Amino acid sequence: MSDQITEHRLHFKPAEGFRSRAKAVVDTPFLRQSFRGAMDFLMSKRAAQFPDPEELESLRTLGEQIRQYNLARLPDLLEQLEANLTRNGVRVHWAETPDEANAIILGICQQWNAKLMVKGKSMVSEEIELNHAAEAAGISALESDMGEYIVQLAGEKPSHIIMPAIHKTKEEIARLFAEKVPGVDYTDNVDALIQIGRTVLRQKFMEAEVGLSGVNFAVAETGTLCLVENEGNGRMCTTVPPVHIAITGIEKIVEKLDHVPPLYSLLTRSATGQNISTYFNMISGPRKPGEKDGPEEVHLVLLDNGRSQAYADEQLRKTLQCIRCGACMNHCPVYTRIGGHAYGTTYPGPIGKIVSPHMLGLDATAGLTTASSLCGACGEVCPVKIPIPELLMRLREEAFSAPHPNPAMRGQGAGYSPLVSAIWRGWAFVYRSPAMYRAVSWLTSRFNWLTPSRQGAWTSVREPLKPAAKRLRDRVRERG
Amino acid sequence: MNARDRILAKLRPFSPSTATTAPDVAAWFAAHRPVESPAEKARRFRHFIELAHAEVHAVTADNWLKTLCAVLRARGIEQLLVAEGTPHGEQVLDGLPPQGIECATYDMAIEAWKTEMFTATPASLTAARAAIAETGTLILWPDALEPRLMSLVPPLHIVLLDATKLYNTFYEAMTAEGWKDGLPTNSLLISGPSKTADIQQTLAYGAHGPKELVVLMLNVPEGAQ
Amino acid sequence: MSPATPRPTDVYFFATCVVDQFFPGAGMDAITLLERLGVRVHFPEDQTCCGQPAYTSGFPDEARKVAAHQLTLFPNDWPVVVPSGSCAGMMKHHYPTLFAADPVRKAQAEKLSPRIYEFTRFLVDVLDYRPEDRGSACTVVLHTSCSARREMGVHLSGKKLLGELSQVTLAQQDHESECCGFGGTFSIKQPEISGAMVEDKVQALKASGAERVVSADCGCLMNILGHAAWKDRQEGRTSASLPGEHIASFLLRRTAP
Numbered sequence: 001m002s003d004q005i006t007e008h009r010l011h012f013k014p015a016e017g018f019r020s021r022a023k024a025v026v027d028t029p030f031l032r033q034s035f036r037g038a039m040d041f042l043m044s045k046r047a048a049q050f051p052d053p054e055e056l057e058s059l060r061t062l063g064e065q066i067r068q069y070n071l072a073r074l075p076d077l078l079e080q081l082e083a084n085l086t087r088n089g090v091r092v093h094w095a096e097t098p099d100e101a102n103a104i105i106l107g108i109c110q111q112w113n114a115k116l117m118v119k120g121k122s123m124v125s126e127e128i129e130l131n132h133a134a135e136a137a138g139i140s141a142l143e144s145d146m147g148e149y150i151v152q153l154a155g156e157k158p159s160h161i162i163m164p165a166i167h168k169t170k171e172e173i174a175r176l177f178a179e180k181v182p183g184v185d186y187t188d189n190v191d192a193l194i195q196i197g198r199t200v201l202r203q204k205f206m207e208a209e210v211g212l213s214g215v216n217f218a219v220a221e222t223g224t225l226c227l228v229e230n231e232g233n234g235r236m237c238t239t240v241p242p243v244h245i246a247i248t249g250i251e252k253i254v255e256k257l258d259h260v261p262p263l264y265s266l267l268t269r270s271a272t273g274q275n276i277s278t279y280f281n282m283i284s285g286p287r288k289p290g291e292k293d294g295p296e297e298v299h300l301v302l303l304d305n306g307r308s309q310a311y312a313d314e315q316l317r318k319t320l321q322c323i324r325c326g327a328c329m330n331h332c333p334v335y336t337r338i339g340g341h342a343y344g345t346t347y348p349g350p351i352g353k354i355v356s357p358h359m360l361g362l363d364a365t366a367g368l369t370t371a372s373s374l375c376g377a378c379g380e381v382c383p384v385k386i387p388i389p390e391l392l393m394r395l396r397e398e399a400f401s402a403p404h405p406n407p408a409m410r411g412q413g414a415g416y417s418p419l420v421s422a423i424w425r426g427w428a429f430v431y432r433s434p435a436m437y438r439a440v441s442w443l444t445s446r447f448n449w450l451t452p453s454r455q456g457a458w459t460s461v462r463e464p465l466k467p468a469a470k471r472l473r474d475r476v477r478e479r480g
Numbered sequence: 481m482n483a484r485d486r487i488l489a490k491l492r493p494f495s496p497s498t499a500t501t502a503p504d505v506a507a508w509f510a511a512h513r514p515v516e517s518p519a520e521k522a523r524r525f526r527h528f529i530e531l532a533h534a535e536v537h538a539v540t541a542d543n544w545l546k547t548l549c550a551v552l553r554a555r556g557i558e559q560l561l562v563a564e565g566t567p568h569g570e571q572v573l574d575g576l577p578p579q580g581i582e583c584a585t586y587d588m589a590i591e592a593w594k595t596e597m598f599t600a601t602p603a604s605l606t607a608a609r610a611a612i613a614e615t616g617t618l619i620l621w622p623d624a625l626e627p628r629l630m631s632l633v634p635p636l637h638i639v640l641l642d643a644t645k646l647y648n649t650f651y652e653a654m655t656a657e658g659w660k661d662g663l664p665t666n667s668l669l670i671s672g673p674s675k676t677a678d679i680q681q682t683l684a685y686g687a688h689g690p691k692e693l694v695v696l697m698l699n700v701p702e703g704a705q
Numbered sequence: 706m707s708p709a710t711p712r713p714t715d716v717y718f719f720a721t722c723v724v725d726q727f728f729p730g731a732g733m734d735a736i737t738l739l740e741r742l743g744v745r746v747h748f749p750e751d752q753t754c755c756g757q758p759a760y761t762s763g764f765p766d767e768a769r770k771v772a773a774h775q776l777t778l779f780p781n782d783w784p785v786v787v788p789s790g791s792c793a794g795m796m797k798h799h800y801p802t803l804f805a806a807d808p809v810r811k812a813q814a815e816k817l818s819p820r821i822y823e824f825t826r827f828l829v830d831v832l833d834y835r836p837e838d839r840g841s842a843c844t845v846v847l848h849t850s851c852s853a854r855r856e857m858g859v860h861l862s863g864k865k866l867l868g869e870l871s872q873v874t875l876a877q878q879d880h881e882s883e884c885c886g887f888g889g890t891f892s893i894k895q896p897e898i899s900g901a902m903v904e905d906k907v908q909a910l911k912a913s914g915a916e917r918v919v920s921a922d923c924g925c926l927m928n929i930l931g932h933a934a935w936k937d938r939q940e941g942r943t944s945a946s947l948p949g950e951h952i953a954s955f956l957l958r959r960t961a962p
Contacts, residue, residue, distance in 0.1 A: 023897040032901070041681050055512055065503035072500045075491040088665075094484035146687060147678035163678065170680045194676060194684040201688060206594050222663050232632055232674035232689025239628050239666070240590075250487065257660045258505045261651040272677070275528065276615035279689075280669035288665055292627040293590040304483075308490035317494075333884045337901045371895050373888025373902070374761055375851035396763025424759055428767035431722070432774045434751035441726055457896035461903065462931030463938070465727065472720050472729035476736070476748045 018367050021342040031167070035339050038166050042330040045273025046381070063266045064385040066259045067321035074311065077220045077253045078302065084223025088285035090298045098128035101303050105130060105212070105245055106137045108299055112243055114139055114209035118201075120227070120234035121145040122214030123161050123324060124247045124303055127346045127359065130212070141212070144201050144233040146194060153180045159340030161347060162271045162326040167339050201233065211237030211295065215248035216323070217263060218300070220255050225300065227281040228267060230274075235281050244283070244295040250302050251311075251320040263323055266383035271325040306358035306410070313408045315394055319354050321384045326351075328378035328388060334371055343368060350378035354391045357398075362411030366399035369415075438473075445471050509651045513614070521613035521646040522697070522704035528616025532672030533685055534693040538700040544640065545575040551638060551694050552581055552603060561586060561604040561634060563626040568607050568640050586627055597629060603636035608695075610645040612653055617671040618695070619653060621664050628666050637673070637690040643699045712832065715745045717778070717785045721792040721923070722754035728923045731951030735788045735824055738957045742832050746786075749778040755787075757795040760803065762890045769803055776800070776813045784831065785817070788824040788953060789922050790853025797821040798856055823853060825862040825921050825952060838870040840959040846876040846915035847952075848906070848929060850922035851884050863921050863952055870959055876913035880905070887928035903932040911947055918949035926951065 025031050050056040070077060082092045095101035109117060117139055119125060131152070134141035143152040147164035151157060154176055158164030165173070174188035177196055184196055205211075213234055217226040225246050227234050238244045254260060268274045287294035310316045329335045329349030340348035345356040345365065353372065357365045369392055378388040395409075402421065403413030430436045444451075448467045455464050470478075481489065516524070526536050539547045552560060560576065563569040564585040573583050590597060606626050608618040618639055622628040631637055647653040650669070654660070659667075674689030685691055716739065724732040736746045755775060760768035775796070779785055787793035800814035828834040847863050854860040860882075867875050886892065886902025907929060910918050920926050926949055933947035 019895065019897060022895070026897050026901040038681060058508065058512070062503055062505065062508050065500070066505070069500045069503050072496055075488050075495045078488065078491075094482070094487055096483045096486055100483055144688070145678070146676045150678065163681070165678055166681075168680075170682070173679055190679045190682040191684050193679055194687055198686065198688060202598055205688075206598055221660055224663055230674070231676045231678075231687035233687070235628075235632050235668075236688055239632065240594075242591075250491075256505075257654055257663075258651060259503070261649065261654070262505060262508065264650070276617055276669070276671045278532070278670065278672050278675055280617075282663060282667040283665070284663040284667070285665040288624075290624045291665065292586055292588065292624065293629045294627070294665060302487070304487045304490070308487060311491055312494045314494075333886070333902055334895075334898050337898050337905075369763070370891065371898065373851070373884045373886060373891040373899070375884035375888065376855035377851070377882070377884070380855050393761055393763060393765075396761075397765055398763075400763045421764075424762070424764040424767045427759060428764075428770045431753045431756070431771040434753060434774070437753040441722075445726065457893045458931075459935075460896050461900040461935055462928065463934040465927065465931070467726045468729045470729060472725045472732035473748070473750065475729050475733050 022338040025338045025342055035336050039330050039336045049269035049273050060383055060385050062262050063383050067384045070254050071320055077255050081218055081220040088223045090300055093301045095301055096304045101128045101301050102133035104301050109139050109210050112209050116208040117141045117210040117212055118144050118204050118208040118237050120213040120237040121148055124214055124249055142204055146197050149197055161324055205236040205240045208241045210243045211241040212245050213238050215246050215252055217260050218253045219257050222257055224282050224284045228277045230278040239294055242295055243297045245299045247301040250304055250307055267323050267325050270327040270383040310358045318386050321386050322351055327381045331377040331381045350388045357395055362399045362409055363414040366415035369395040369399050441471055513649050516648050519701040519703040522643050522701050524613040525611055525616050525646055532616055534672050534695055536695045539696045539698055544696050549579050557602045559602055561601050565625045597633050601634045604630045604634040605638045606630050608639050608641040611641055612650050613646050614649050617669050620668045622666050632689045635691045638694045640696050643697050713784050715783045717783055718746050718748050719752055719785050719787045721789045723923045731954050734957040735953035738953055752778055755792040755795045758889050772803055785821050786824055786827045790823050790850045790857050793821050793823040794852040794856035823857050823859045826859040829862040829865050835869045836956055836960045838872045838959050840872055842872045844874040844876050844915045846878050846910050846913040846918050848918055848920040848925055850925045876915035878913040879909045885925045885929050887924050903928050907933050919952045919955045921952045
């Protein structure tokens with residue numbers, strides 16, 4: 001392994017290039033097939049976990065209630081969590097922005113003269129682009145989740161929040177390992193590839209001064225951080241190095257320990273179709289005197305980064321119910337066509353479209369809000385019943401309305417177009433008035449031979465739309 | 481104001497502390513997870529943990545050391561990490577060395593023997609505190625005698641489980657044992673050997689933790705052998 | 706649902722702007738079928754559009770203006786039958802939200818909501834219609850719109866109606882519940898993704914082995930048939946490889962005396 005893990009700085013791409021990135025994937029049959037196959041696999045695994053629709057529905061309702069109950073008490077619970085973690089010996093830090101979070105984490109690393117930070121899977125650390133900040137500070141940040149390790153080796157970003165390397169075939173990974181991991185010959189045997197990763201990373205777990213992780217649930221009443229994983233790298237990162245730093249969004253909090261089992265069950269069953277993950281790791285403090293392993297210091301970084309903006313609006317607050325299972329991606333016909341990278345945001349897919357505007361502002365994400373047919377598959381499978389289509393419509397309104405004072409969101413009006421708004425006003429002018437509508441639709445039907453044969457984007461893959469020569473109302477009237 | 485105060489100040493005006501009623505988790509489990517007999521729980525536990533690729537042996541207080549020996553021998557392993565000072569650890573320390581199994585103990589802080597732990601410790605034995613039938617899950621509370629890494633680093637992890645300590649659900653386990661009143665620094669649910677499906681959705685075992693998980697089940701009820 | 710509900714003698718027919726202008730035949734067939742089943746059908750002359758295009762595009766003010774007008778169309782307490790799952794969903798589920806800040810119209814919307822029926826559900830649940838097949842053997846495939854499926858929960862009524870037809874085989878398609886890629890302005894704003902979705906949908910429908918596709922939503926049909934015809938032209942076919950029609954037209958033809 002070279003010390004310089006990624007060759008170049010990678011930043012999340014602005015949403016502007018979305019359409020061309022989406023087109024690039026859509027036009028590649030191999031990629032389309034492989035995303036389709038992967039999503040079919042995940043959808044069937046989830047379905048097998050929920051054979052009883054009544055149980056699923058009641059569990060989703062319970063999950064929604066738990067999340068809403070805890071969000072309603074968020075500021076109190078954050079204080080309770082902080083008090084109990086502090087009592088347990090965990091140091092709690094607060095960050096409003098990605099820069100603040102990076103400064104906190106790198107500050108801790110510097111206190112420990114850390115050269116190497118091993119990372120368990122954490123989407124929040126992707127959100128703050130910690131790896132680049134660490135590199136700039138001379139600290140290697142090494143991903144240890146197999147999927148994350150693969151995308152980091154490739155100089156890429158995760159394309160799925162649960163399956164980071166879902167866009168890669170085993171042959172691509174085999175070539176990547178042979179090229180980037182010293183002393184490794186080409187093999188596309190999956191077990192052999194995993195053993196290569198295991199060997200490399202076990203060495204790094206021993207060397208690292210700092211282990212970083214995300215948090216799936218933070219329990220306020222006990223001061224406990226819960227982590228869900230299958231591989232064991234999360235446990236390595238939180239147990240072997242002398243320092244463990246956990247980072248989480250401020251929303252991932254529950255008041256009571258008994259709120260955890262329903263959410264945990266919904267999470268693993270919805271995400272990968274497992275009845276449970278291999279490990280559920282509950283961390284309530286650093287190594288105590290007399291204990292022989294575990295970190296000497298445990299830190300928690302609580303990150304806002306736009307979440308408080310979503311929180312301030314009753315409807316948008318539902319965005320924060322998310323437990324990051326990724327089921328909305330797996331069931332999304334758009335994600336299935338274009339994969340995760342096309343979105344250009346840390347969180348892709350339906351959840352990405354509703355959460356990213358709060359993190360990046362609508363200026364950078366307005367275009368993404370249109371990348372949905374509002375088919376509702378995401379909302380249907382969401383384990384905590386986030387009404388994703390409804391939130392997308394709200395975000396469209398925020399994005400495309402004329403800028404106004406006191407907006408609910410940063411970047412409100414970023415997608416405003418006087419022409420488009422005028423067209424909709426004109427549309428409303430016609431359709432709100434029966435007389436106008438009759439006149440206009442009469443003209444388009446009588447002069448339907450004037451209908452253009454090229455109708456912009458519609459006719460790129462479809463025959464032109466042509467109004468009928470006689471409207472239904474004409475035929476009804478003629479019939480008497 | 482610091483970041484903490486600024487964040488809380490942004491949230492506070494929109495936090496109705498009584499707007500939603502408490503979710504009734506207990507009622508959900510009462511309605512959806514019927515009480516099961518010990519034999520049913522043992523069968524379900526075994527079924528699910530075996531599905532997750534663990535190997536399960538029903539043992540008795542008299543023969544479990546023999547089974548342990550056989551498990552190690554079948555893999556050509558002659559060395560086992562055990563917890564000195566625990567009843568099961570002491571039995572192993574008495575019983576296995578005469579059988580040609582060398583027994584190491586976790587008698588100093590990890591920093592003093594990290595490399596040895598990672599490179600020269602093929603197998604470990606720990607006890608489970610309890611287990612969960614519905615998902616085939618072991619509950620471990622590592623402590624000073626039986627530290628955290630014993631269940632993580634050795635490629636073969638063997639667990640001694642008393643089948644009388646089986647709960648139906650995770651929820652039942654935490655409420656029956658009153659976890660909310662005090663958790664150890666680290667507590668764990670383990671449901672099989674370490675695994676990953678990150679390469680083309682192909683399941684592979686032995687990602688970062690144990691490649692194999694073996695459960696020795698004591699006191700298996702009649703009808704669940 | 707309720708064969709217990711008294712059988713209505715009169716209904717309003719809300720055609721939707723798409724049916725009025727682009728699929729008048731489907732509207733006519735739906736009206737004829739309802740009449741044949743002994744229901745008097747009233748077509749409010751002043752109807753225009755449910756307002757959904759503006760609503761889903763992020764222009765709720767414009768949607769509200771148009772929707773407000775539709776609220777005035779149905780003075781009598783008759784059911785309102787809509788030959789489209791998505792327009793019915795708009796009127797049934799979104800009108801009350803749309804007028805949340807307007808107590809008078811909100812009350813009107815809430816009163817209207819339970820009277821709104823998607824066409825196939827009305828046939829099955831209210832009229833208890835069991836069509837008697839008079840056609841020759843054929844195989845069809847059914848496409849149900851996402852709104853009909855997820856918002857209105859009526860995906861089973863179309864299946865039930867087709868299942869009653871003794872000579873009709875209902876073909877199975879892959880990814881049946883997946884969106885066809887129409888999504889209103891989505892098809893214009895994201896043509897690449899929408900195009901890929903409709904391409905896959907048409908392929909799956911054809912691969913089902915069916916002779917034709919039927920659907921209870923003309924928006925989807927516009928998209929699916931529009932792409933199928935485009936593909937036919939691209940590949941030099943002179944006859945339609947995937948003909949299709951509204952389920953009302955299909956039912957009317959199959960049951961013609």
